[in-house]
Amino acid sequence: MSPRILIVGGSIGGLFAAVLLHRAGFDVTVTERSVHGLEGRGAGLVAQREVFAILREVGFEHLARIGVVAHERIYLDREGAVIHSQHTPQTQLSWDVLFRSFRALLPDERYLIGRQAVEISQNDAGVHVRYADGGEERADLLIGADGIGSAVRVAVSGAHSQPDYVGYATWRGLVPEETVPPTAAGQLFERFAFFELPGSHILGYLVTGPDGSTAVGRRRYNWVWYRRYTRAELDDVLTDVDGVRRPFSLAPGRVRSDVAATMRADAGRLLPPSFAAAVAAEPRPFVHAIFDYAPARMVAGRIALMGDAAFVARPHTAMGVAKAAGDAFALRDALVGTPDLDAALSTYEAAREPVDRAIVVYGQRLGQSLG
Known part of the structure; x- marks a missing residue:
């Protein structure tokens, strides 16, 4: 048996x-x-060999073509000038589409929320x-x-x-592309963009919409900002809107307004204008501490x-x-x-x-x- x-x-x-x-x-x-399920929580993902293999295994190879292509990588300086570029096209697959597709392969009675x-x-x-x-x-x-x-x-x-906290966290945003100011969109969209500063860096790229759409106007801009925090600083960042200190992360809508406001002010002070604009366009940023x-x-x-x-x-x-x-x-x-x-x-x-x-x-x- x-x-x-x-x-x-x-x-x-x-x-x-x-x-x-x-x-x-x-x-x-x-x-x-989770009571409500996990759909809508993902952004883009880089498909490595094992991901392609599992897509082939279940007959979902076509999903490898559902994503947003970044045609090049650019590196910015503080003023926003492109200081280096590389022609390295890369497709970001949709986590949400991947999740929905595999969930559909499992009978409802075998997936209990x-x-x-x-x-x-x-x-x-x-x-x-x-x-x-x-x-x-x-x-x-x-x-x-x-x-x-x-x-x-x-x-x-x-x-x-x-897990051991490693001394830094990521702030993240998933911004509907139409809410990113045109000047910033003109520099950031269709590319992987990076900016580095001591002890920190930010990167960003377009991903599919929450429904998996790759159509222009329905996608989202995904930015990820790595920042150092002492343990005491992290305690404050991860204390949510209800005053509860969460162990690993805060989801969208759970970050206190004062903490989010400080992060946005720091973005305006430290980041290139296009990245600062993308950060400011996210009304509900979320944060993950990084662990080993x-x-x-x-x-x-x-x-x-x-x-x-x-x-x-x-x-x-x-x-x-x-x-x-x-x-x-x-x-x-x-x-x-x-x-x-x-x-x-x-x-x-x-x-x-x-x-x-x-x-x-x-x-x-x-x-x-x-x-």
């Missing part, structure tokens, strides 16, 4: 694993803590998950795909298995970690989705390759641990000038 597999975390990594395992004939269910896992344990009868709503689930195998703040990670690596994490192990008994629940790499690598896809493939292949769950999980860990650890190290190297 096929083992009952439960995946905690229904973002793109959990979906990758669920779809591959479901298609392979496994009894798999995803539980996701509003289920926040709060306690995980295991014994001879299997793995047990208790949810915030009081419900419980039992599985033969539990896959933790619940991201940087993983509840499942505690069951594998202990209560102190928390590399676990001693990815598996404990019948519990396995994947994606950011396992290894947390800095976003400079642009490999977060690729890493999740690689983990999903390795899990599927190991479970298909042997009926013995313990042997399969050992095979999975041996295949992915060195790869994922190398990605974390690569991100640390790329972020040396910021941390």
Whole structure:
């Protein structure tokens, strides 16, 4: 009889694993803590080899052509002059389209929202998950795909298995293209744009609209501003509109107005005019602190970690989705390759641990000038 597999975390990594395992004939269910689902939360992503491979696997190769092309890279000085350019065309795929497409491959009864896992344990009868709503689930195998703040990670690596803050955060905006002033749009659109200053840099590029549209006038401008913060400064930045200090990030609409106003004022003072205008055009900026994490192990008994629940790499690598896809493939292949769950999980860990650890190290190297 096929083992009952439960995946905690229904973002793109959990979906990758669920779809591959479901298609392979496994009894798999995803539980996701979000009440409203995850659509509309993504922007653009750089498709690495593993992403193309998983698109081919499920017959979605056409999705690799749904994106916005940046025709060149430009580097600006403080006054806004282009000081260097490179002809390096690159397509940003739509996270939202990718999410919706994979979600559609999983039956509704196998993707349950509003289920926040709060306690995980295991014994001879299997793995047990208790949810915030009081419900419980039992599985033969539990896959933790619940991201940087993983509840499942505690069951594998202990209560102190928390990512390490690296000294900086990213401010982000997703601005409808028509709200970016024409002068700024003329310089920034259809390009990857960069500006660097000591201990900080900003980059930006066009991405699809929230519905995946690539039509001119329906896209969004995505900017990402890396900034250093001491731990005390970060405590203030991550204290939300309700006065609660959040551990990792604040979503759009959760940043206090005084913190957002300070960030915009700094943008006007420090950034080239086009970037400052793009920042000012975002009424609801959001912020993510940057962390590193590399676990001693990815598996404990019948519990396995994947994606950011396992290894947390800095976003400079642009490999977060690729890493999740690689983990999903390795899990599927190991479970298909042997009926013995313990042997399969050992095979999975041996295949992915060195790869994922190398990605974390690569991100640390790329972020040396910021941390």
